[in-house]
Amino acid sequence: MTIPADMKFLIVDDFSTMRRIVRGLLKEIGYTNAEEAEDGAVALNMLKNGRYDFVVSDINMPNMNGFELLKAIKADDALKHLPVLMVTAEAKKEDIVLAAQSGAAGYIVKPFTKATLEEKVQKIMQKLTATA
Amino acid sequence: MSPDQLPPMTMPAASPEIFQQLGTLTRQLHDTLNMLGVLPHLQSSVDNLPDARSRLTYIASKTEQAAERVLNLVDDAKADQSHIADETRKLAALIVADPVKAVASGAVMNFVQDVETTTQRVDQHLTDIMMAQDFHDLTGQVVAKVVKLANDLEGQLVKLLVQAAPPEQAQRVEAALTAALPASTGQPTLEGPVVDADGRTDVVSNQSEVDDLLASLGF
Numbered sequence: 001m002t003i004p005a006d007m008k009f010l011i012v013d014d015f016s017t018m019r020r021i022v023r024g025l026l027k028e029i030g031y032t033n034a035e036e037a038e039d040g041a042v043a044l045n046m047l048k049n050g051r052y053d054f055v056v057s058d059i060n061m062p063n064m065n066g067f068e069l070l071k072a073i074k075a076d077d078a079l080k081h082l083p084v085l086m087v088t089a090e091a092k093k094e095d096i097v098l099a100a101q102s103g104a105a106g107y108i109v110k111p112f113t114k115a116t117l118e119e120k121v122q123k124i125m126q127k128l129t130a131t132a
Numbered sequence: 133m134s135p136d137q138l139p140p141m142t143m144p145a146a147s148p149e150i151f152q153q154l155g156t157l158t159r160q161l162h163d164t165l166n167m168l169g170v171l172p173h174l175q176s177s178v179d180n181l182p183d184a185r186s187r188l189t190y191i192a193s194k195t196e197q198a199a200e201r202v203l204n205l206v207d208d209a210k211a212d213q214s215h216i217a218d219e220t221r222k223l224a225a226l227i228v229a230d231p232v233k234a235v236a237s238g239a240v241m242n243f244v245q246d247v248e249t250t251t252q253r254v255d256q257h258l259t260d261i262m263m264a265q266d267f268h269d270l271t272g273q274v275v276a277k278v279v280k281l282a283n284d285l286e287g288q289l290v291k292l293l294v295q296a297a298p299p300e301q302a303q304r305v306e307a308a309l310t311a312a313l314p315a316s317t318g319q320p321t322l323e324g325p326v327v328d329a330d331g332r333t334d335v336v337s338n339q340s341e342v343d344d345l346l347a348s349l350g351f
Contacts, residue, residue, distance in 0.1 A: 015268060017266070018266060018268070020262075021263060025262075025263075060322040060324055065322065089270055089273060089324055089325040091329075091336045091342075092335050093336060095322070096336065100349060107342050107346060108339065108342070109338070109339055109342055110325070112266075114259060114263065116339050
């Protein structure tokens with residue numbers, strides 16, 4: 001499928017190393033436009049004050065965790081259309097189910113591979129294109 | 133008189149009154165600590181120590197794996213780089229000797245294809261080295277859990293110390309130690325990386341289990 005060149009990602013993780021890894025992988029996949037936030041609160045502020053197309057978020061973060069961010073995005077009429085892909089070390093089944101029920105577009109457990117990230121992002125993009 | 137000829141040493145037997153008093157004091161101390169909530173918390177912190185041990189083992193294992201992986205990938209990348217350098221020198225010699233023959237024999241085109249294949253491989257090594265750094269996130273979360281446990285344990289021991297201090301010193305000790313203790317971070321009860329998934333049915337152990345779970349729920 002064709003990748004929209006100006007597609008803008010927001011990568012949310014409290015570990016700068018992981019933000020750089022996700023950013024690097026997205027670049028390799030073909031998405032070069034990405035910004036970073038260190039927790040949910042910072043991310044929500046950025047989302048409300050900028051234009052983004054895709055959110056990749058960790059769950060376990062200080063200030064505002066990924067679940068709270070996901071719920072805030074889905075409760076905001078201006079943001080609820082945004083796909084949110086959870087990339088997290090949380091492997092409890094109840095967390096995975098809660099994320100899906102809260103509106104997450106996908107769920108990746110760490111450690112993950114480039115192929116997994118690429119597959120999930122492409123799948124979400126295909127769904128978006130189909131429903132657009 | 134040799135040592136084995138000495139009469140055996142005996143402790144004076146405690147009188148029944150002293151024994152009774154010691155028992156009462158011990159019971160009072162136990163009840164007081166329980167009432168103050170020190171013992172249950174202390175017990176809970178101590179119960180978490182085996183978990184802290186398995187978390188530290190997880191950190192040691194993750195960091196070792198990451199270091200090994202990176203060193204192996206660097207070895208591979210250096211071998212590829214060395215191969216390109218060798219081939220470049222050989223081609224340069226061929227071109228200097230006979231430029232027309234170097235092209236006509238296919239040596240130049242072979243070199244170009246070789247460089248393309250090798251650089252793709254080096255690029256993959258670099259991606260893998262980048263991915264290996266995920267140990268920082270995974271172990272960092274586990275370190276935070278162990279630090280929290282150490283803080284909890286310290287807090288409970290401080291309470292115990294304050295209770296045991298003479299009344300005139302207790303307030304000063306409490307004020308000094310409370311100031312020194314870090315404030316609670318109010319972290320949510322998220323579990324972080326699973327350090328030991330054996331025998332657990334409430335967690336997934338890989339991405340395909342996540343996908344299966346979500347698919348079973350219609351997501």
